[in-house]
Structure formats: structure tokens, C-alpha cells
Amino acid sequence: MINKISELRMHQVRFLLTCGWFLLIFSLFFDPISSWFTEPNNTLSPLRVVPEICVKVQGVCLKEDAYSLGAPIFWGAVIPIVVFMLLVFGHESWRRICPLSFLSQIPRALGKQRQYKITDKKTGKVRYELAKVKKDSWLARNHLYLQFGLLYLGLCLRILILNSDRLILGIFLLLTISCAIAVGYLYGGKSWCQYFCPMSPVQKIFSEPRGVLNSQAHFGDRQTITQSMCRTIGDEGKEQSACVACNSPCIDIDAERSYWDGITKVDRKFLYYGYLGLVAGFFIYSYLYAGNWDYYFSGNWAHQDGQILTLFNPGFYIFGNSIPIPKIVAVPLTLAGFTYGSYLLGMKLEKMYKAHLLRKGRFISQEQIQHQIFTLCTFVAFNFFFIFAARQFTALLIEPLEYLYNISLVILSTLWLYRTWGRSQELYLREGLASRLRKQLSLLKLNISKFCEGRSLDDLNPDELYVLAKILPDFTREKRLEAYKGVLRESIEEGWANSSSSLEVLQQMRIQLEITDAEHATVLATLGVENPDLLNPEKQRSRENTLRLESYRKALGKIISFHRRRSARGLGSELLEVVEGNKSLDEIIKSNPKALKSLKRQYGISWEEEEQILAEFDRDAEQIRKANILLSQLQEISFPPRPLSKSLRPEVLSALKFLGLSVQQQQWILIRSLLEILESFELTSAATNIARSMGAMKISLLPNLLKDPGDVWEQRLKPQIISLLKHSEENSGEAPEQVEPQEIVSHLEVLVQQSEPMMQIACLYVLYYLDFQRCKAIARQLLNSNQIANAFVEETAQKLTHWATSPDSPPATWKTVEKLVCLLNSEFLRGMKSEVLIELAYHGRAKSYGPNEIISDREKPCQGLLCMWEGEAQIRSTLSSGETIVENFLPGKTLNEIEFMTYADGNPMTVVSVKDSRILEIPTDTFESLLSGDNTFARRVFSKNNSSSKL
Numbered sequence: 001m002i003n004k005i006s007e008l009r010m011h012q013v014r015f016l017l018t019c020g021w022f023l024l025i026f027s028l029f030f031d032p033i034s035s036w037f038t039e040p041n042n043t044l045s046p047l048r049v050v051p052e053i054c055v056k057v058q059g060v061c062l063k064e065d066a067y068s069l070g071a072p073i074f075w076g077a078v079i080p081i082v083v084f085m086l087l088v089f090g091h092e093s094w095r096r097i098c099p100l101s102f103l104s105q106i107p108r109a110l111g112k113q114r115q116y117k118i119t120d121k122k123t124g125k126v127r128y129e130l131a132k133v134k135k136d137s138w139l140a141r142n143h144l145y146l147q148f149g150l151l152y153l154g155l156c157l158r159i160l161i162l163n164s165d166r167l168i169l170g171i172f173l174l175l176t177i178s179c180a181i182a183v184g185y186l187y188g189g190k191s192w193c194q195y196f197c198p199m200s201p202v203q204k205i206f207s208e209p210r211g212v213l214n215s216q217a218h219f220g221d222r223q224t225i226t227q228s229m230c231r232t233i234g235d236e237g238k239e240q241s242a243c244v245a246c247n248s249p250c251i252d253i254d255a256e257r258s259y260w261d262g263i264t265k266v267d268r269k270f271l272y273y274g275y276l277g278l279v280a281g282f283f284i285y286s287y288l289y290a291g292n293w294d295y296y297f298s299g300n301w302a303h304q305d306g307q308i309l310t311l312f313n314p315g316f317y318i319f320g321n322s323i324p325i326p327k328i329v330a331v332p333l334t335l336a337g338f339t340y341g342s343y344l345l346g347m348k349l350e351k352m353y354k355a356h357l358l359r360k361g362r363f364i365s366q367e368q369i370q371h372q373i374f375t376l377c378t379f380v381a382f383n384f385f386f387i388f389a390a391r392q393f394t395a396l397l398i399e400p401l402e403y404l405y406n407i408s409l410v411i412l413s414t415l416w417l418y419r420t421w422g423r424s425q426e427l428y429l430r431e432g433l434a435s436r437l438r439k440q441l442s443l444l445k446l447n448i449s450k451f452c453e454g455r456s457l458d459d460l461n462p463d464e465l466y467v468l469a470k471i472l473p474d475f476t477r478e479k480r481l482e483a484y485k486g487v488l489r490e491s492i493e494e495g496w497a498n499s500s501s502s503l504e505v506l507q508q509m510r511i512q513l514e515i516t517d518a519e520h521a522t523v524l525a526t527l528g529v530e531n532p533d534l535l536n537p538e539k540q541r542s543r544e545n546t547l548r549l550e551s552y553r554k555a556l557g558k559i560i561s562f563h564r565r566r567s568a569r570g571l572g573s574e575l576l577e578v579v580e581g582n583k584s585l586d587e588i589i590k591s592n593p594k595a596l597k598s599l600k601r602q603y604g605i606s607w608e609e610e611e612q613i614l615a616e617f618d619r620d621a622e623q624i625r626k627a628n629i630l631l632s633q634l635q636e637i638s639f640p641p642r643p644l645s646k647s648l649r650p651e652v653l654s655a656l657k658f659l660g661l662s663v664q665q666q667q668w669i670l671i672r673s674l675l676e677i678l679e680s681f682e683l684t685s686a687a688t689n690i691a692r693s694m695g696a697m698k699i700s701l702l703p704n705l706l707k708d709p710g711d712v713w714e715q716r717l718k719p720q721i722i723s724l725l726k727h728s729e730e731n732s733g734e735a736p737e738q739v740e741p742q743e744i745v746s747h748l749e750v751l752v753q754q755s756e757p758m759m760q761i762a763c764l765y766v767l768y769y770l771d772f773q774r775c776k777a778i779a780r781q782l783l784n785s786n787q788i789a790n791a792f793v794e795e796t797a798q799k800l801t802h803w804a805t806s807p808d809s810p811p812a813t814w815k816t817v818e819k820l821v822c823l824l825n826s827e828f829l830r831g832m833k834s835e836v837l838i839e840l841a842y843h844g845r846a847k848s849y850g851p852n853e854i855i856s857d858r859e860k861p862c863q864g865l866l867c868m869w870e871g872e873a874q875i876r877s878t879l880s881s882g883e884t885i886v887e888n889f890l891p892g893k894t895l896n897e898i899e900f901m902t903y904a905d906g907n908p909m910t911v912v913s914v915k916d917s918r919i920l921e922i923p924t925d926t927f928e929s930l931l932s933g934d935n936t937f938a939r940r941v942f943s944k945n946n947s948s949s950k951l
């Protein structure tokens with residue numbers, strides 16, 4: 001809701017509020033007016049002091065005089081309004097108008113922020129980078145405890161002095177403002193709000209995961225500028241992101257994401273459970289101190305004269321007895337006691353709730369349990385807070401209005417509870433992915449009007465969106481893959497997934513769009529080729545970072561287009577010259593250090609980022625950079641297609657064959673991309689260097705690719721380039737030497753890092769027989785590096801690391817791995833989901849046959865799925881003309897019971913023709929359950945059977 005209001009308007013509101021706040025602070029030092037309203041003889045004012053009313057503190061009536069309203073308004077109205085806003089309008093509403101947050105941005109607005117001096121070790125170049133709180137620093141890890149501590153300290157000070165001592169309150173507020181400005185100077189972004197502000201824990205509790213009228217950052221039209229994200233107004237009057245990625249995930253960009261990200265962290269439990277106690281302790285203390293509730297509800301604590309003089313008076317007055325613990329000790333003791341007690345109670349109740357769920361047999365994720373408990377905590381905290389807060393003012397309302405006020409609070413908090421209770425992390429992720437899919441669907445410009453009955457894509461919920469994706473006739477397989485590629489790219493760019501976790505994170509979407517794991521691997525490889533940096537595991541990605549870089553990119557782009565239109569001088573026109581190839585970037589950087597420096601500082605751009613983004617404007621430099629990355633990838637994944645010097649068991653050879661084919665697929669993608677880059681170049685030294693490097697790699701695939709009649713590379717590339725590339729052809733003509741097992745091991749060490757589960761399992765399998773100790777070490781490395789995305793691969797790696805005996809006695813589960821390796825080379829099953837292959841391997845039975853033994857015939861019909869593992873068989877069927885047809889059933893081939901029915905004689909005889917043949921038999925029930933539960937599998941079976949119909 002509030003996100004629809006323009007930044008310009010919010011800026012005005014912020015400014016007015018800040019002025020109002022300063023006026024209030026000023027009134028704390030000097031206020032000759034407001035006490036008029038509280039004069040005892042001012043009968044016109046509802047706020048007047050009534051001397052006849054006796055409010056007792058520790059058995060003695062408080063002396064009442066006229067007082068100024070600054071402090072009572074601040075404590076009794078401003079703070080409750082903020083809490084109310086957080087729950088109802090969400091975090092974004094307050095953060096966009098918070099005067100303190102606004103003031104903390106003064107150094108940024110003045111361009112005066114701390115910067116680190118960084119000297120490039122190689123070139124000696126010096127640059128300055130905006131200082132930010134480091135992700136792994138003590139502050140980043142413990143800021144929630146620090147903020148909670150500051151909140152606790154603030155509340156103690158409030159009870160002891162700040163509640164009614166206007167002068168000290170004024171100084172305290174000015175000091176807080178100074179601290180916010182100082183933090184704004186020391187660290188970039190909204191570091192004050194993120195890491196220091198004592199109100200931040202309160203904001204988290206009441207506004208996460210979302211307020212009643214919150215906008216959603218992950219769903220809907222997915223604006224680039226979301227919620228209360230940092231933003232500025234550009235030259236053209238349009239809002240633009242000013243994010244410098246000071247925190248990730250950032251509550252200002254997506255409050256719900258920040259909530260789910262930290263839901264199981266220990267500091268969140270402390271925050272939610274402890275805060276309940278802190279609030280309870282704060283209000284209850286006034287009863288423990290005064291000996292009655294009148295003291296609190298009358299609001300006298302906000303204007304009590306000489307409060308500072310009571311610091312060493314008895315801190316408790318219970319059942320008419322004062323307890324001689326000084327107030328200065330009693331207050332922190334009470335608040336700490338309540339906080340700790342409520343934390344312990346929260347932990348205990350959480351355990352009891354989990355035990356209760358277990359007894360009832362209800363299995364809910366840890367995140368969901370935590371969410372339900374936190375939701376209840378917020379609900380209780382809100383209602384408890386408003387039993388006390390603002391009462392000195394609401395008591396002035398006429399009875400029906402006061403009643404309405406109370407009812408409204410309960411209704412709003414119940415509405416919040418109802419909307420929040422059903423949220424889950426899974427739902428959030430599902431909505432997020434659906435919204436990415438929606439974006440891709442709209443980019444494809446499909447005709448959806450016929451299916452949506454007047455609704456737009458934005459109106460559809462995730463389920464409706466997936467149904468639509470399934471039934472849209474225009475949404476062909478290619479378009480599905482294109483849309484999936486877009487979703488995958490965005491998910492990786494924004495840190496939702498990385499190259500290994502994407503397989504799992506996007507699993508549901510693949511099921512819905514019927515995309516196989518192998519297709520996922522191909523799409524991933526293509527993305528890696530288009531943007532080699534994308535899959536770099538060393539790069540920490542986050543939505544915040546992506547936004548920051550995108551904003552910098554846009555800012556540069558805007559300068560260019562601005563100058564293009566106006567043909568002005570300066571950086572823009574010079575960058576334009578770079579785009580048009582008339583100038584090098586180096587010249588620009590040297591001649592415009594100030595202009596670039598200002599942009600870089602604004603977005604906190606590092607040296608590498610600057611180089612990369614500027615290189616994007618320089619097409620040739622970008623192509624060379626990309627080509628170099630592709631060449632190193634090509635070098636890395638090479639796999640020797642030469643015979644081994646040692647004889648190995650057939651399963652190992654089978655796994656090697658699978659790996660060889662997988663590597664060839666990847667090489668094919670990489671080489672094609674390199675050839676496309678070469679095509680785009682003039683004959684420069686860079687182009688010849690790339691071609692020479694490719695030729696020197698002796699890639700067996702390259703000569704065939706060059707001759708591919710579909711791509712006609714020999715016509716598309718310059719003859720000099722072709723001759724350099726063909727160097728590999730000449731080299732490949734040499735007699736292949738045998739390859740030593742150790743060489744294979746070194747290649748497998750690289751290949752196993754690929755996130756594709758079947759490649760990982762094949763690598764581990766081969767390593768097991770080539771170098772047992774190395775295999776164990778690699779399995780351990782994989783487990784430690786979290787590069788395994790599949791549960792079976794993880795289990796296998798774990799078994800291997802704990803397997804102490806020799807490779808001659810493999811673990812029992814190894815049988816499934818062996819069967820899996822057999823299935824990997826099946827043409828029919830190639831590209832199937834890893835889970836399906838694992839299921840087939842798990843249920844499959846290996847059966848040996850002797851020569852001339854019958855596998856199936858009319859008496860013993862084929863059941864389930866057969867996969868030839870080793871050896872050979874013949875399928876003999878008789879046509880209606882009496883002619884007999886013989887087909888070979890060779891290793892890697894499959895037969896299924898439906899396929900058998902397509903033969904003219906129904907059940908042809910299948911006989912083993914080579915001794916010691918082995919067949920992997922998948923039982924009928926497994927085959928049928930896969931047919932009914934996996935659309936891709938069923939489609940594949942039926943299309944195979946249709947194409948091979950022998951009728």
C-alpha cells in the first residue's frame with residue numbers, strides 16, 4: 001500500500017516529521033506554552049491536573065503541578081503509534097518516514113562517508129571503497145544482541161530518569177541523533193537502522209513477516225524498488241535504487257525474506273521470547289515500585305517532578321512494604337529477570353509444543369514450529385503492550401470511543417494473527433518462484449486471454465499459474481526451457497540458489513513444468529557459458545548485491561543515453577565513444593576520475609566490479625574476458641578419450657563412458673560459444689590467440705563440430721581461424737597413447753565438483769576402483785563443501801568416508817550404485833530425473849543368464865522393464881506372413897512390457913546369445929508406479945513404443 005506513494009511525497013512527509021521531532025526536542029529544553037493545558041485551574045483543558053485526585057507512590061500521594069507536554073506526548077503517543085504502524089502497515093511504512101533513519105543518511109547526502117583505501121598489489125593502483133559492516137564481523141553476527149542490549153538499557157534509563165526529566169530526555173535524544181549520524185558516516189547504507197538502532201528489535205517483532213497492509217516484495221509485479229529499500233530521485237525525476245548492499249538479506253528490501261532466513265537462529269529465539277519478558281517487566285515494574293496500577297495508568301510517571309532524586313529510594317513496594325533495594329538496582333534487576341525468565345519459559349514451551357506434535361504424530365518443519373510460536377509471541381506482545389500503552393490519553397476519550405479503540409486493536413491483531421499463522425517458508429519460496437515464472441511468461445508474450453477469463457498474469461496465484469503453464473498450447477518445450485532458464489538465472493543472481501543447490505530449490509518447478517534433471521544441467525551449463533561469473537562458487541550472491549550492481553549499471557547507462565540525446569560533453573559522451581568503439585575505457589577512466597569516483601562511491605563499487613561493469617560497455621573487452629573464462633572451463637573439464645593402460649571391470653568402463661559423454665555434451669556447449677565469439681571478431685590478435693588455444697587443446701570433438709553441416713562453421717569463420725582450429729584435427733590424427741589411471745583420477749577430481757548428481761556418483765564409482773584412498777578423501781571434501789544436492793549421493797559419500805576396509809569388499813549399498821551405473825548408459829533413460837534413476841536402480845534386480853537361455857516368450861512374458869547390463873540377446877518375432885525378424889538386444893538398451901505388446905506376435909522370444917549375460921530387471925510394480933507418478937517417464941515410454949511399433 002505505502003509502496004505506491006512516491007519517494008518525493010515520502011520525502012516531504014519525512015521532512016515534516018523530522019521538523020516535528022526537532023520541535024518536540026526543542027520543547028524539552030524550552031516550553032512556555034504547553035503547561036497552560038495542564039494548569040489545575042484551566043477547566044477548558046481535558047489535560048488539566050486535578051489536585052483532588054491522589055495517585056499514591058509507595059503509600060504517599062504524589063504532589064501534582066502543571067507540567068509541559070513534550071515527554072508525555074513522546075512516550076504516551078509517539079511510541080505507541082510507531083508500534084501500531086508496524087503491525088498494521090508493516091515495516092516499510094515506518095522505515096520510510098522514520099526521522100532517525102532520515103537523519104542517519106545526512107553523511108551520504110553530503111557525500112561524506114568513510115572509505116577504505118585499497119591498493120592493488122599487482123598494479124599499485126590506489127582506490128577508495130565505501131566502508132560497510134563486514135558480513136563475518138562481530139557486529140554483523142551479534143547486532144541483534146547488541147540492539148536488544150541497547151533497548152534494555154534504554155528502557156532502564158527510561159524508568160529511572162528519562163520518563164519525566166525533560167532536560168535529560170532532550171539531551172538523550174540529541175545524543176541518539178548524533179550517534180545515528182556518526183554511524184551514517186562510519187558505515188554505508190542504512191547501517192544505523194540495520195545494526196545499531198535499539199528500535200530495530202521492536203520493528204522485527206511487530207512487522208515480520210509482514211504487516212496487515214504490507215506490500216509484498218517477492219510476489220506480484222516484482223518491482224525493482226521494493227518496500228522501504230534505499231532509493232533516490234534521479235535526474236529525470238524517476239526513483240532509482242540507492243542500495244549499497246549494507247546487509248543481506250535486508251529487511252528493507254523484503255521483510256518476509258529476512259524473517260524466514262533467520263527463523264531458526266538462536267538470536268531470534270532470544271529476541272522473541274526475551275522481548276515478551278522485557279515488555280512485561282517494564283509495565284509490571286511500575287506496580288512493583290508504586291504498589292498500585294494508578295501510578296502507571298494516570299501517566300504521572302511521565303511528568304513526575306524530581307524523578308532523578310528517587311534513584312536511591314527503595315525500588316520495590318509490595319503489599320504495603322517497601323523493600324530496601326535501591327531503585328537504580330531494582331529496575332535493571334527486574335527487567336533482566338523478566339527477560340531471562342521469559343526466555344527460559346519460551347524455550348520450555350517450545351520443547352513442550354514439539355513433544356506434543358510428536359505425540360500426535362504431526363510432523364511440521366522446525367521453521368514452521370518456530371513461526372507458529374513467534375506469531376503467538378507477537379500477538380501476545382502487541383495486546384499486552386496496548387493494555388498499558390497510551391492509556392493516559394485514551395482515558396480522556398468518551399466511553400464509546402475508548403471501547404471502539406480497544407475493540408479495533410483486538411480486531412486488527414486478530415486479523416494479523418489469521419493472515420500470519422498460515423504463512424510458511426515453503427509457501428514464500430513457492431510464491432517467489434511463481435512470481436519469477438510469471439515474469440518469464442510475460443516476457444514470452446504468450447496469448448493467455450482465452451484461458452484466464454479476463455484476468456491478467458498478476459491476478460493468478462501460484463497454483464493457477466502452474467496449471468496455466470501446463471495447458472497453454474503456445475508454451476512449447478523450448479519456451480518452457482527458456483522460461484526455466486530465466487527463472488534459474490534470476491534465482492542464482494539473487495542468491496536464492498547456487499549452481500549446486502538450484503537442482504533442489506527448483507525441483508518443484510521442474511516437476512510442474514516437466515523439465516528433467518538433465519535438462520536442468522544443460523540449462524545451467526548454458527547460463528555458465530553466457531555469464532561465466534554466474535556459476536563462480538566464490539562469489540557471494542544476494543538480491544541486495546544484484547540490485548546495487550544493477551543500479552550502478554543503470555546509472556552509467558543513463559548518463560550515456562542522456563548525453564546521446566543532448567550530445568553534451570563529459571563522462572556520458574565519452575562512455576558513448578567507448579560503446580561505439582572510438583575510445584578505450586582506460587582513457588575514459590584517466591580523464592574522468594572524479595565523475596566515476598562519485599558514482600562508485602554512491603554505490604560502493606569495488607575495483608573488480610568496476611572493471612567488470614565498465615568492460616560490459618566495451619564489447620570486445622567483454623568478449624575476450626568471456627572467451628578466457630570459457631577456455632579455462634574447457635581446459636578443466638577435458639576428459640581423455642583414450643584407452644586405459646589397465647583393464648578394468650565392465651561397470652567402471654561403463655561409468656567412464658557415461659562421464660565421457662557428459663563431458664562431450666558440456667564441451668559442445670562451450671566450444672559452440674567460443675566459435676560464436678570468434679565469429680563476432682575481426683581478425684585480431686585476440687581472436688587468433690583464442691583459436692590457437694582451442695587448437696592446442698586437442699579436443700576430439702572440435703573437428704566434427706567444424707564440419708557440422710548445420711552450423712557451417714567453415715563458412716562462418718575466417719580461413720586463418722579455421723586453420724588454427726584445425727591444428728587439433730592434425731593432432732588428433734596421431735595414434736592415441738594409453739592413458740594411465742592416475743591421469744583419469746586427476747580429471748575425475750575436477751568433474752566430481754560438478755553439481756549434477758549422476759556425474760558425481762559415476763566419478764565416485766570410478767575413483768573407488770582406481771584410487772580407493774583418494775576416493776574417500778574426495779567424498780569427504782564433497783560433504784564438507786556442501787556441493788552435494790542429492791540425498792543418495794550424500795549417503796554414498798558418507799558411507800565411503802566411513803568405509804575402512806579395502807575396495808575389494810564394498811559397502812552393501814554399493815550394489816545400488818553399480819546398478820545405477822548400468823542405467824546411466826541406457827539411451828532410453830538418458831536425461832531422466834536422478835530420483836527416477838535411483839528408484840529404478842534400488843528396485844532393480846540383476847539376473848545372470850547362460851547361453852540360449854530364454855529371457856521371455858509367450859509362456860514367460862516380459863514384465864516391467866529390462867535393461868541389458870552385460871552380454872547380448874536376440875529378440876525373435878514372427879510376422880503374420882510367417883517371416884521371422886531378429887533384433888539384437890545390446891548393453892545399454894531397454895525393453896519394457898508395453899513395448900513387447902507392439903510386436904506382431906505379442907510376445908516375441910528373447911534369447912541370450914552370449915554366455916554370462918546380465919540383465920537388470922525392474923519389477924512391474926516399480927515400473928507401473930513410475931508410469932503413473934512421473935509424467936516425463938510415462939511420456940517417454942509411450943513415445944518410444946509408438947516410434948518402435950512393430951505392428
Ligand code: SF4
Pocket residue numbers: 188189190191194228229230242243244245246247248250251252253544
Ligand atoms: S541493503 Fe540496501 S536497501 Fe537495505 S538498508 Fe542497506 S543499502 Fe538500504
